């Protein structure tokens with residue numbers, strides 16, 4: 001249990017923030033992987049998928065990496081509204097965020113981040129065939145150019161404007177909601193009925 005009834009609102013926020021900061025640095029942290037939902041405006045349907053938390057910033061910005069050719073980037077270009085979901089099964093805590101995504105591709109920031117992606121990990125952003133392409137057999141996906149480049153490497157930053165924390169605790173769950181209009185502002189909110 002991370003949040004207890006004795007927590008102040010500020011303590012609850014601060015504990016969640018420090019867990020997310022640790023998750024970005026620790027491969028074994030339960031919140032290292034999270035789900036990102038996007039809206040497909042063509043079909044008016046929602047897609048979600050797991051990604052790796054790469055950085056969690058002091059202003060609660062959430063960073064992950066992807067390939068520019070993926071469906072999620074197509075959707076984010078059309079509509080940057082995203083929803084993130086974190087779950088820590090060791091602490092029984094769920095974190096939900098509504099965010100606005102910013103795409104960094106082929107720019108200074110993505111080139112700087114690319115230097116953190118080393119060796120074989122670079123293959124994840126270098127498949128010869130576009131992610132999502134139909135293939136006759138799995139082998140066809142494992143083709144990479146001799147030179148692994150950052151051509152498709154993309155950094156996505158999600159800026160939260162709404163935050164919901166749910167701490168499970170038998171029959172006495174705890175929940176808090178917050179909003180903010182600007183990432184430079186403090187979170188406004190408090191306890192709600194779970």
Ligand SMILES: Cc1cc2nc3c(=O)[nH]c(=O)nc-3n(C[C@H](O)[C@H](O)[C@H](O)COP(=O)(O)O)c2cc1C
Nearest residue numbers: 033047049050051052064065066067070071072073
């Ligand atoms: C645990 C886990 C972590 C993943 N991490 C990433 C990631 O950091 N970036 C990414 O683009 N895809 C990641 N994936 C794959 C995505 O979930 C998804 O299948 C892929 O990116 C294609 O999604 P899209 O077609 O919706 O764009 C991960 C999948 C799992 C199961």
